[in-house]
Amino acid sequence: xxxxxxxxxxxxxxxxxxxxxxxxxxxxxxxxxxxxxxxxxxxxxxxxxxxxxxxxxxxxxxxxxxxxxxxxxxxxxxxxxxxxxxxxxxxxxxxxxxxxxxxxxxxxxxxxxxxxxxxxxxxxxxxxxxxxxxxxxxxxxxxxxxxxxxxxxxxxxxxxxxxxxxxxxxxxxxxxxxxxxxxxxxxxxxxxxxxxxxxxxxxxxxxxxxxxxxxxxxxxxxxxxxxxxxxxxxxxxxxxxxxxxxxxxxxxxxxxxxxxxxxxxxxxxxxxxxxxxxxxxxxxxxxxxxxxxxxxxxxxxxxxxxxxxxxxxxxxxxxx
Amino acid sequence: xxxxxxxxxxxxxxxxxxxxxxxxxxxxxxxxxxxxxxxxxxxxxxxxxxxxxxxxxxxxxxxxxxxxxxxxxxxxxxxxxxxxxxxxxxxxxxxxxxxxxxxxxxxxxxxxxxxxxxxxxxxxxxxxxxxxxxxxxxxxxxxxxxxxxxxxxxxxxxxxxxxxxxxxxxxxxxxxxxxxxxxxxxxxxxxxxxxxxxxxxxxxxxxxxxxxxxxxxxxxxxxxxxxxxxxxxxxxxxxxxxxxxxxxxxxxxxxxxxxxxxxxxxxxxxxxxxxxxxxxxxxxxxxxxxxxxxxxxxxxxxxxxxxxxxxxx
Amino acid sequence: xxxxxxxxxxxxxxxxxxxxxxxxxxxxxxxxxxxxxxxxxxxxxxxxxxxxxxxxxxxxxxxxxxxxxxxxxxxxxxxxxxxxxxxxxxxxxxxxxxxxxxxxxxxxxxxxxxxxxxxxxxxxxxxxxxxxxxxxxxxxxxxxxxxxxxxxxxxxxxxxxxxxxxxxxxxxxxxxxxxxxxxxxxxxxxxxxxxxxxxxxxxxxxxxxxxxxxxxxxxxxxxxxxxxxxxxxxxxxxxxxxxxxxxxxxxxxxxxxxxxxxxxxxxxxxxxxxxxxxxxxxxxxxxxxxxxx
Numbered sequence: 001x002x003x004x005x006x007x008x009x010x011x012x013x014x015x016x017x018x019x020x021x022x023x024x025x026x027x028x029x030x031x032x033x034x035x036x037x038x039x040x041x042x043x044x045x046x047x048x049x050x051x052x053x054x055x056x057x058x059x060x061x062x063x064x065x066x067x068x069x070x071x072x073x074x075x076x077x078x079x080x081x082x083x084x085x086x087x088x089x090x091x092x093x094x095x096x097x098x099x100x101x102x103x104x105x106x107x108x109x110x111x112x113x114x115x116x117x118x119x120x121x122x123x124x125x126x127x128x129x130x131x132x133x134x135x136x137x138x139x140x141x142x143x144x145x146x147x148x149x150x151x152x153x154x155x156x157x158x159x160x161x162x163x164x165x166x167x168x169x170x171x172x173x174x175x176x177x178x179x180x181x182x183x184x185x186x187x188x189x190x191x192x193x194x195x196x197x198x199x200x201x202x203x204x205x206x207x208x209x210x211x212x213x214x215x216x217x218x219x220x221x222x223x224x225x226x227x228x229x230x231x232x233x234x235x236x237x238x239x240x241x242x243x244x245x246x247x248x249x250x251x252x253x254x255x256x257x258x259x260x261x262x263x264x265x266x267x268x269x270x271x272x273x274x275x276x277x278x279x280x281x282x283x284x285x286x287x288x289x290x291x292x293x294x295x296x297x298x299x300x301x302x303x304x305x306x307x308x309x310x311x312x313x314x315x316x317x318x319x320x
Numbered sequence: 321x322x323x324x325x326x327x328x329x330x331x332x333x334x335x336x337x338x339x340x341x342x343x344x345x346x347x348x349x350x351x352x353x354x355x356x357x358x359x360x361x362x363x364x365x366x367x368x369x370x371x372x373x374x375x376x377x378x379x380x381x382x383x384x385x386x387x388x389x390x391x392x393x394x395x396x397x398x399x400x401x402x403x404x405x406x407x408x409x410x411x412x413x414x415x416x417x418x419x420x421x422x423x424x425x426x427x428x429x430x431x432x433x434x435x436x437x438x439x440x441x442x443x444x445x446x447x448x449x450x451x452x453x454x455x456x457x458x459x460x461x462x463x464x465x466x467x468x469x470x471x472x473x474x475x476x477x478x479x480x481x482x483x484x485x486x487x488x489x490x491x492x493x494x495x496x497x498x499x500x501x502x503x504x505x506x507x508x509x510x511x512x513x514x515x516x517x518x519x520x521x522x523x524x525x526x527x528x529x530x531x532x533x534x535x536x537x538x539x540x541x542x543x544x545x546x547x548x549x550x551x552x553x554x555x556x557x558x559x560x561x562x563x564x565x566x567x568x569x570x571x572x573x574x575x576x577x578x579x580x581x582x583x584x585x586x587x588x589x590x591x592x593x594x595x596x597x598x599x600x601x602x603x604x605x606x607x608x609x610x611x612x613x614x615x616x617x618x619x620x621x622x623x624x625x626x627x628x629x630x631x632x633x
Numbered sequence: 634x635x636x637x638x639x640x641x642x643x644x645x646x647x648x649x650x651x652x653x654x655x656x657x658x659x660x661x662x663x664x665x666x667x668x669x670x671x672x673x674x675x676x677x678x679x680x681x682x683x684x685x686x687x688x689x690x691x692x693x694x695x696x697x698x699x700x701x702x703x704x705x706x707x708x709x710x711x712x713x714x715x716x717x718x719x720x721x722x723x724x725x726x727x728x729x730x731x732x733x734x735x736x737x738x739x740x741x742x743x744x745x746x747x748x749x750x751x752x753x754x755x756x757x758x759x760x761x762x763x764x765x766x767x768x769x770x771x772x773x774x775x776x777x778x779x780x781x782x783x784x785x786x787x788x789x790x791x792x793x794x795x796x797x798x799x800x801x802x803x804x805x806x807x808x809x810x811x812x813x814x815x816x817x818x819x820x821x822x823x824x825x826x827x828x829x830x831x832x833x834x835x836x837x838x839x840x841x842x843x844x845x846x847x848x849x850x851x852x853x854x855x856x857x858x859x860x861x862x863x864x865x866x867x868x869x870x871x872x873x874x875x876x877x878x879x880x881x882x883x884x885x886x887x888x889x890x891x892x893x894x895x896x897x898x899x900x901x902x903x904x905x906x907x908x909x910x911x912x913x914x915x916x917x918x919x920x921x922x923x924x925x926x
Contacts, residue, residue: 119832190583195582
């Protein structure tokens with residue numbers, strides 16, 4: 001089942017108008033844990049960007065900071081090119097919405113589907129016919145006929161349906177941006193395609209901007225225009241999906257891609273151990289202790305934050 | 321003589337058929353993959369090997385492990401078999417470990433129960449080393465370990481009594497791709513070194529395709545396709561297998577760009593199965609006969625079989 | 634929209650009632666409660682105030698049960714049955730009123746202490762702990778003595794000395810709920826503190842509140858009985874505790890007048906039991922998944 005019009009690789013998708021982004025963003029917990037350690041990011045209107053990395057790389061913290069759920073220790077979050085005003089967050093919240101990983105946890109077990117979708121409308125006191133708005137959101141999320149779902153409880157629905165309810169709840173506010181944190185990782189394999197297809201359709205039909213946070217590179221291949229790879233709080237490689245995933249420049253990206261199960265790929269670069277503690281980030285290039293092609297200078301080189309200019313770039317001495 | 325053989329195994333919970341007539345066999349040194357999603361019966365099937373199902377479950381057919389039918393074994397013999405002949409690596413390692421006990425103690429438990437070693441501490445250290453963890457970690461508690469490390473502990477636990485067969489139920493599902501690669505490498509090398517048999521259960525056809533020798537695909541309690549792993553991954557014959565394969569697209573495959581593959585609806589609930597071919601309501605290639613004809617596995621090439629009307633022998 | 638809300642509420646209520654009807658323990662409790670509540674309501678209608686008036690009493694002292702006086706007479710010749718019936722009003726009123734005060738304070742403090750972080754929360758926890766540590770009886774005696782003997786004061790005293798246990802429990806539950814993803818989603822949707830606490834935390838804390846309420850009613854009624862027994866309540870109001878107090882002080886025990894001593898105690902036990910049964914039944918039904926969320 002395929003959805004949407006395939007957009008040819010190599011052609012710019014977005015309108016070029018910046019929607020949501022970060023400049024020199026840093027989020028440090030307890031003065032020591034540098035979850036986000038200097039990030040520049042820009043997502044344009046109508047773009048789908050995948051933020052990829054393993055657990056602990058800071059991608060979820062970055063997403064939550066972009067949503068205003070977390071205050072940055074340094075740097076700024078930008079919305080439509082302007083810094084976020086933390087006193088007027090409620091307005092911002094209508095325009096930038098969140099889809100969480102675990103749909104069962106994301107829905108209050110005591111609220112019906114109707115209540116869950118109407119919640120945002122009630123919080124913002126959106127004028128108009130609430131029932132009609134809830135119906136529209138449920139339909140847009142693919143739950144038809146919407147009335148059949150009004151009185152159901154989350155535990156009565158399947159995983160895919162629950163995720164659609166969460167998406168409907170976000171859509172009800174007619175946001176401009178959706179930030180989805182692992183939107184399909186807890187769903188069955190055969191259901192993933194439907195939800196990913198839904199995200200694509202929302203971009204095509206409603207012009208929604210989507211930032212997907214995931215550890216699944218295949219997901220990025222499926223729906224993303226651009227990919228940003230994170231490691232230990234920094235973006236180490238960024239660029240158009242086809243370029244980054246087929247011609248990776250950073251050794252970390254190369255290693256990640258080599259271990260994605262695929263029978264055509266026989267030479268795996270399996271890194272030893274796990275990413276180090278974000279409270280003890282290595283000096284120089286933060287990847288150097290595990291890098292299979294490390295050079296002497298990597299322990300001391302100061303790598304700049306990858307900027308927001310378009311194109312394929314990687315933070316590695318071998319590349320520049 | 322196969323290491324493990326399922327002969328027409330069926331499991332019913334009251335009226336609900338969780339597993340409906342499964343016949344499979346695994347040889348020593350072989351890795352068999354069982355592909356399927358939630359509700360297809362794969363975990364139930366795995367549980368029959370050690371008779372771990374609740375009393376309310378009715379099991380039919382035979383599960384032959386090393387020449388004996390597990391389902392008709394005496395209780396004493398069964399307890400001896402559990403863990404010493406076959407062991408399970410459970411899903412969700414965080415919940416499989418006791419949070420208030422050091423992992424060394426938990427590893428020691430099966431060793432002590434089955435009296436398979438005189439120096440228990442030495443055996444625990446040996447096991448930890450085998451799975452790539454430093455022996456000093458024996459004093460650690462589960463929450464002090466990362467997800468990948470916990471999964472290694474679960475594998476070590478399964479190896480504790482040197483079983484002939486390991487069943488790994490979704491061993492890498494919650495793990496990052498790099499840790500997943502490490503765990504899969506570990507499992508396959510152990511199988512080779514110790515000449516065990518392994519059943520690997522997963523919903524990720526890519527994982528199975530690269531780790532297993534053969535794959536059996538389960539849907540709604542039945543096997544719908546079998547064959548060599550590479551063949552199944554490269555050229556699936558059953559529409560469901562094709563959908564499963566498409567759910568984890570291959571990077572570099574241009575046809576998968578902006579084209580997520582999914583199936584409408586949800587995996588079927590075992591208490592309310594569709595008529596005829598149980599897959600027909602979701603099948604992208606459904607024909608009118610599919611709703612009324614039950615399909616058995618039919619030959620689909622050398623060493624392959626698929627249960628689909630479109631597969632002509 | 635109101636039609637949908639109304640429809641859902643009616644549906645939920647009728648579903649609740651159907652399930653409750655089938656819960657034998659719950660129905661038993663409800664029937665017992667019903668009998669007592671009916672007695673309390675009908676008492677002023679069916680019993681003339683003369684029955685309480687010592688000067689109007691016609692029976693003999695400490696008469697054993699007979700047809701005219703089914704539960705015998707007290708030291709002034711009044712019918713104990715009628716006294717008990719009247720006492721139902723007072724015991725139940727005090728019980729319910731004090732429980733409501735205690736639950737409202739306890740739940741509010743608990744949720745706020747669990748939801749907010751920082752100085753305010755620490756202060757609330759401190760106050761809660763203070764009330765928990767101080768032994769109930771001495772505090773209640775002191776307060777009752779200071780405020781004076783009246784039923785209203787009794788309600789206040791019991792209400793403000795028994796909320797702390799609830800608060801602690803609710804705070805712990807609130808903190809565990811706060812960690813759940815749907816609270817985060819609510820924040821992401823733009824919800825403020827009030828919305829999060831009332832629309833998300835409160836409904837999920839509710840089963841615990843309900844269960845705790847039945848325990849609290851039991852404690853409250855026993856407290857009222859104790860305090861009245863100690864002579865701290867309104868001397869003219871014949872609550873069950875007061876009846877017991879008089880029974881002991883007028884020597885009913887040495888006289889062997891069991892009909893004076895046993896019935897008040899049995900009434901207390903029955904009411905407490907009834908509340909517990911009903912509360913547990915409600916707890917079983919209210920959770921849509923049949924287990925604590």
